[in-house]
Amino acid sequence: MDNLEEDSSKVTALYPDPPPFWNAFTPENIARFDALRQDFADKHGLDADADTDTIVRIPDVPDDLIYLQPPAEPIDSKWRLFSEPQTLDEELQSLETAGILRLGPTSETDRDGRHVDRAFELKRLAKSMLLNFLELVGVMSQDPSHGLEKVQDLKTLFLNFHHILNEYRPHQAREQLIQLMQDQLDSKRAETAAIRGVVDKAKRALEGLGSMEMSPVEPIGASASSSTRSSGAAAAANGVLAPHTLNGAAHDAKDEVPYWDRESEGWAMVDTDFE
Amino acid sequence: MGDMLTQLQDSVDQLADRFIACFYYLERHHDLETFGPNDRIPDLKSEQPKEVDSLSPEVFQAGQLELARDLIVQEQQIEYIISNLPGLENSERDQEQLIKELEEELKTAEAQRLEAVKEKDEVLLKLDQVLRGIRRN
Numbered sequence: 001m002d003n004l005e006e007d008s009s010k011v012t013a014l015y016p017d018p019p020p021f022w023n024a025f026t027p028e029n030i031a032r033f034d035a036l037r038q039d040f041a042d043k044h045g046l047d048a049d050a051d052t053d054t055i056v057r058i059p060d061v062p063d064d065l066i067y068l069q070p071p072a073e074p075i076d077s078k079w080r081l082f083s084e085p086q087t088l089d090e091e092l093q094s095l096e097t098a099g100i101l102r103l104g105p106t107s108e109t110d111r112d113g114r115h116v117d118r119a120f121e122l123k124r125l126a127k128s129m130l131l132n133f134l135e136l137v138g139v140m141s142q143d144p145s146h147g148l149e150k151v152q153d154l155k156t157l158f159l160n161f162h163h164i165l166n167e168y169r170p171h172q173a174r175e176q177l178i179q180l181m182q183d184q185l186d187s188k189r190a191e192t193a194a195i196r197g198v199v200d201k202a203k204r205a206l207e208g209l210g211s212m213e214m215s216p217v218e219p220i221g222a223s224a225s226s227s228t229r230s231s232g233a234a235a236a237a238n239g240v241l242a243p244h245t246l247n248g249a250a251h252d253a254k255d256e257v258p259y260w261d262r263e264s265e266g267w268a269m270v271d272t273d274f275e
Numbered sequence: 276m277g278d279m280l281t282q283l284q285d286s287v288d289q290l291a292d293r294f295i296a297c298f299y300y301l302e303r304h305h306d307l308e309t310f311g312p313n314d315r316i317p318d319l320k321s322e323q324p325k326e327v328d329s330l331s332p333e334v335f336q337a338g339q340l341e342l343a344r345d346l347i348v349q350e351q352q353i354e355y356i357i358s359n360l361p362g363l364e365n366s367e368r369d370q371e372q373l374i375k376e377l378e379e380e381l382k383t384a385e386a387q388r389l390e391a392v393k394e395k396d397e398v399l400l401k402l403d404q405v406l407r408g409i410r411r412n
Contacts (some may be wrong), residue, residue, distance in 0.1 A: 005341065050286065063288075080281070083385055084323075108362070118363075118365050119357050119358065119360060122283075122357045123354050123357055126287075126290075126350055126353045126354055126357070129290065129350070130346060130350050132349070133297075133346070134293050137297070137301070139296075139387070140298075154294075156290060158287065159342070161287055162287070164284060164286065165280055165284055165287075168280060168360065169280055171370070172278070172279065172361055172362070173278050173364065174362075174370045174371075174374070175361040175362035175370065176361070176363070177374060178370065178373050178374060178377065179361070180363070181374065181377040181381060182377060184381060185377060185381050187378055188381070188384040188385060188388055189384055189387075192387050192388045192391045193386055195388070195391040195392060195394075195395050196391050196394075197392050198395065199391065199395050199398050202398045202399075202402055203398060205402075206398070206401060206402060206405060209405055209409070210405075262276070264410075266410050267410050268411070271407075271411070
């Protein structure tokens with residue numbers, strides 16, 4: 001019963017079985033192939049690590065590992081996929097080879113040509129489409145049997161339009177690249193300017209500090225208490241106006257002396273650690 | 276900038292769709308007329324599916340007008356997109372030149388940026404030293 005079900009599912013399967021070579025990709029085989037490649041690289045003096053991305057073809061791969069090596073590039077740069085011929089360099093099929101009447105001038109070959117003409121051509125085609133449609137409606141209202149010719153004309157117009165449009169695609173891609181690079185450049189410059197601005201600010205601040213540091217250097221601890229004392233004195237000088245702050249400052253200064261002593265001891269320890 | 280070309284392509288395809296829509300409308304909603312005095316419009320039975328769903332002349336004409344307007348708007352839109360295609364004034368050689376220049380400028384900008392970063396690090400170090408000096412004093 002189970003068998004039967006399996007069989008029937010095989011018949012009705014939506015997709016065919018995978019190609020048989022998937023069985024070859026076992027961990028052991030992959031390891032063996034890697035070893036082989038390493039050997040080959042060592043023998044020929046290639047840097048294996050650098051070449052893992054580039055394709056190194058090893059000749060004489062054992063038969064059971066043959067599927068682990070990707071096939072070589074097609075020699076004549078042509079191959080078939082789903083019974084459609086493919087080529088390595090994709091080229092836009094020209095209108096003539098597709099059997100379509102070309103309405104505009106050929107303009108693919110000139111590298112210096114500007115694309116304003118092409119835009120003009122596209123506009124002309126767009127207008128022609130509208131006009132031809134109007135004619136088609138007119139013809140159909142008079143004699144539907146003559147409509148086919150006009151439909152053909154419209155078809156040619158549309159195909160020409162699409163062709164010119166597709167010719168323009170590489171141009172647009174380059175244009176987008178330019179845009180991208182410009183954006184990158186702008187952001188880089190903005191970043192540099194921002195860094196410079198901050199650096200300048202920091203430098204000015206440092207200069208300011210430097211002029212303040214001109215005051216004579218006092219021994220550790222004494223300087224801290226002297227500075228608080230001097231600020232207290234300054235507060236005292238101003239304190240005529242605000243006796244409350246004078247008291248507060250004096251109080252703070254008393255508290256701060258042991259605090260600064262402790263602090264400077266701590267920093268001295270940190271400094272010896274660094275040295 | 277976006278992908279103007281794809282937008283243009285879609286617009287053109289839409290124009291083609293509108294052409295067909297116009298025909299469908301005309302075919303479906305036109306009025307029935309006789310060509311000669313001997314013709315007569317057959318009186319279809321109501322259960323038969325109608326080939327033509329005639330509209331009153333005013334409605335029919337209004338519909339035609341709307342469709343025609345749509346066509347013209349669509350065509351104008353196409354022309355507008357064409358005028359706004361990126362880099363119409365550049366040739367391929369111009370583009371290559373521009374890309375090379377930008378590459379150079381990017382390199383110098385990157386060098387300047389690295390220089391600025393270096394300077395920033397130096398200043399940071401100096402600031403750090405000064406701050407530590409202040410703490411110590």
